[in-house]
Amino acid sequence: VVAEVTTSIETSDSLGQAARQQRLLDYLRAAGLSEAQAEAQALHLVQTQGAGPEAVRLSTLLLAARARLGCLGAKAQGELATMAGVPCYPAATPAAAPLEMPTRAIPLRRFVWPF
Amino acid sequence: MITPIKAHLRRLVFFSLVSATTVMALVLLTSVYQADGLTPLEMALLLLYGVLIGWISLSFWAASIGFVIQLRGRDGAAINQQQSNTPRAESGLTALVMPVYNEDPHRVFAGLAAICDDLLATGKASGFEVFILSDTRDPELWVEEEQRWQALALAYEGRIPVYYRNREQNKGRKVGNLKDFCTRWGGRYEFMIVLDADSLMSGATLVRMRDIMSSQPALGLLQVPPSPVGKESLYARILQFASSAYGPIFTTGLNFWQLGEGNYWGHNAIIRMRAFTDHCGLPSLPGREPFGGEIFSHDFVEAAMLRRNGWQVWLAYDLIGSYEELPPTLIDYAKRDRRWCQGNLQHLSLVFAKGWHPINRLHFVMGIMSYLASPLWLLFLVLTGIDAYIQAQTEPVYFFGASIFPIWPPSFAVEMTTVLVATLTMLFLPKLLALLLMALQPERRRSHGGLWKAGLSVLLETLTSALLAPILMLFQSQFVLAILMRRNTSWVTQQRDDHQTGFKEALATHGWQSLLALVAGWLSYRYVPDFFWWFIPVLLGLVLAIPLSMLLSSRDLGLLTKRLKLFLIPEEIQLPSVLGRLEAGLARPDPVALTPGDSRFLRAISDPQLNALHLALLPSTSKMSRRRYHELLGLIYRLLEEGESSLSSSEKRALLSDAETLNELHLLAWVLPGMSADFGRVKL
Numbered sequence: 001v002v003a004e005v006t007t008s009i010e011t012s013d014s015l016g017q018a019a020r021q022q023r024l025l026d027y028l029r030a031a032g033l034s035e036a037q038a039e040a041q042a043l044h045l046v047q048t049q050g051a052g053p054e055a056v057r058l059s060t061l062l063l064a065a066r067a068r069l070g071c072l073g074a075k076a077q078g079e080l081a082t083m084a085g086v087p088c089y090p091a092a093t094p095a096a097a098p099l100e101m102p103t104r105a106i107p108l109r110r111f112v113w114p115f
Numbered sequence: 116m117i118t119p120i121k122a123h124l125r126r127l128v129f130f131s132l133v134s135a136t137t138v139m140a141l142v143l144l145t146s147v148y149q150a151d152g153l154t155p156l157e158m159a160l161l162l163l164y165g166v167l168i169g170w171i172s173l174s175f176w177a178a179s180i181g182f183v184i185q186l187r188g189r190d191g192a193a194i195n196q197q198q199s200n201t202p203r204a205e206s207g208l209t210a211l212v213m214p215v216y217n218e219d220p221h222r223v224f225a226g227l228a229a230i231c232d233d234l235l236a237t238g239k240a241s242g243f244e245v246f247i248l249s250d251t252r253d254p255e256l257w258v259e260e261e262q263r264w265q266a267l268a269l270a271y272e273g274r275i276p277v278y279y280r281n282r283e284q285n286k287g288r289k290v291g292n293l294k295d296f297c298t299r300w301g302g303r304y305e306f307m308i309v310l311d312a313d314s315l316m317s318g319a320t321l322v323r324m325r326d327i328m329s330s331q332p333a334l335g336l337l338q339v340p341p342s343p344v345g346k347e348s349l350y351a352r353i354l355q356f357a358s359s360a361y362g363p364i365f366t367t368g369l370n371f372w373q374l375g376e377g378n379y380w381g382h383n384a385i386i387r388m389r390a391f392t393d394h395c396g397l398p399s400l401p402g403r404e405p406f407g408g409e410i411f412s413h414d415f416v417e418a419a420m421l422r423r424n425g426w427q428v429w430l431a432y433d434l435i436g437s438y439e440e441l442p443p444t445l446i447d448y449a450k451r452d453r454r455w456c457q458g459n460l461q462h463l464s465l466v467f468a469k470g471w472h473p474i475n476r477l478h479f480v481m482g483i484m485s486y487l488a489s490p491l492w493l494l495f496l497v498l499t500g501i502d503a504y505i506q507a508q509t510e511p512v513y514f515f516g517a518s519i520f521p522i523w524p525p526s527f528a529v530e531m532t533t534v535l536v537a538t539l540t541m542l543f544l545p546k547l548l549a550l551l552l553m554a555l556q557p558e559r560r561r562s563h564g565g566l567w568k569a570g571l572s573v574l575l576e577t578l579t580s581a582l583l584a585p586i587l588m589l590f591q592s593q594f595v596l597a598i599l600m601r602r603n604t605s606w607v608t609q610q611r612d613d614h615q616t617g618f619k620e621a622l623a624t625h626g627w628q629s630l631l632a633l634v635a636g637w638l639s640y641r642y643v644p645d646f647f648w649w650f651i652p653v654l655l656g657l658v659l660a661i662p663l664s665m666l667l668s669s670r671d672l673g674l675l676t677k678r679l680k681l682f683l684i685p686e687e688i689q690l691p692s693v694l695g696r697l698e699a700g701l702a703r704p705d706p707v708a709l710t711p712g713d714s715r716f717l718r719a720i721s722d723p724q725l726n727a728l729h730l731a732l733l734p735s736t737s738k739m740s741r742r743r744y745h746e747l748l749g750l751i752y753r754l755l756e757e758g759e760s761s762l763s764s765s766e767k768r769a770l771l772s773d774a775e776t777l778n779e780l781h782l783l784a785w786v787l788p789g790m791s792a793d794f795g796r797v798k799l
Contacts, residue, residue: 066782092280099298
């Protein structure tokens, strides 16, 4: 839904190259990485995108970071999260163990002596 | 265990006492009225009095019998004292389920942490699992619940599993919430212990409940009465004291006659999962709300359905370590009463349904009468006033025919005084019996601050409740009338934290009550002055309703009475470990707290960790419809151009509910020049 909006904002080049680099670092730090870890990972991410830092889009970098963080809806944490010491949260719910709970009728009647 | 013959005998004794008392009081009053023949008005008064005195004598005899049993110190009919309570070696899993709906997550999760710690301290936590069943709609609270669940689940990982789910749609409210749990995960558990959002239960009590269930295969549900604790407003402290001082004799007396046909109070109870899922699927009632539709007060009905299918329902009245919190002010209490009133009146259509055990019918009637008694008392008062006016207008005739000797009207002062004294005795004697029990039992005496302080507290509580009774009577009469006129109750969350009632709120709530009392007082003083003086105790509370409501909401006054050792309860003298753990938990620095002005909604969008957590907890959804797509797109544009404040709570929830949208919004937040500060400023 939002991809078009993101593209339009990025196309308008609202952030320069340095700002994009800084934003990526901020993102990695916000994810829990130390300064040194963040810098190393930012460099790694830019290099693995196969384009120069001036060409790669920030959203692409962030997406790659999120994939490595394991933050795309998967319950398992990714490599960066482990590096950052982000706790691996346990399963929110146990395995399904369904039971039938049929609706039971209550036969109403207008009046009867209750006892 | 109680044999069927003994059970019948107990009920015969109890209901004979109630019936005899009611009949005697009625005979006395009838003798007064029928001296010159019964008028239709007097017959109506007699009918009303019969119903009301029957209702009072039911409580009176329960309390009196409860007093005797408490004095003896042992009870053959107490489920907790059964010799056969030897748990099976292998019990299935027990789920501690807490349905929540827009509650304060800090308190909810601190409470659960306290329960988990207390359970671990018993060394018998194995086999227990915690399940937070969230129906929370507020997006801020939803995200906060997820943060706090993560912290709790990690803290107890490997010791007590803690699970969480938030329903996409809160269909069927609390009943639907529990049904969703049972149908999805019920097969995993042998028992479930249902907690309210403010419930606390000690570890030892939880283990004991499971053991009793495990050892009694015919037991479908075990209710442990919750003691109100933890509030500091004057109003709540008075109610806490009343519950602690008088409650035990009432619940003991209740158990005397209800036995295995007990009732379910909605929380702080353990339920056998199979029995519940097999028999407690609630239908919708025919017709429209408030009498038709979803069943509001489901607990009574579920107990009756269990019993209908042969399962026993017991009240473990002597099991301690079960707690709840009370509404802190009179107005909050009335708000809660409004909801309960609707739920109980809805049972009018269920009382006569086929298949219920007679005792379950009586439970329905008692629930209904808890609210219907108020308009009946009001009607009784009004009719008494009219009767007094008619009497005042009637010139006495002393000479009949040619007789020169006057015939004096007969005096019924003795009968009337007897009726009055009997009624007041039945209302107030249980309080004196509770005080007597304290005088005779040193431990009970000490745990209420000593005999003198407890005696003074009983006196002050009695005065306060006498002043409050007419206020509650008008509130409940108003509620009953509104419900009978089919004006529905919205299912609002009550305010649970301590807060003071301001003048404007008190005036808006009680103003009409005071005005009504002043008008009624003037009318009675003007036209029936003799009646006016009898009427004063009723008028006084109503005239003082505004300042009374404000004073009672005061936390300072509550704390002052605590320092003076008034209205003390055992839990205030010796803090139970689970309550201590809760206090400590709430006092600890809160790592999840927000700085003022911060928004969890925006943080769930932009914070990488929180966003990931939220995404991970979202249920997988089917493909989005075009309509939904356009709705979400509209919301996103609104967020970008007009900011967070332009979105309603449900619109924010819609954005947080779609994984794809949220994922993309997350990237967008980091692409914007000023990040989330830019929401509301983007020109597209």
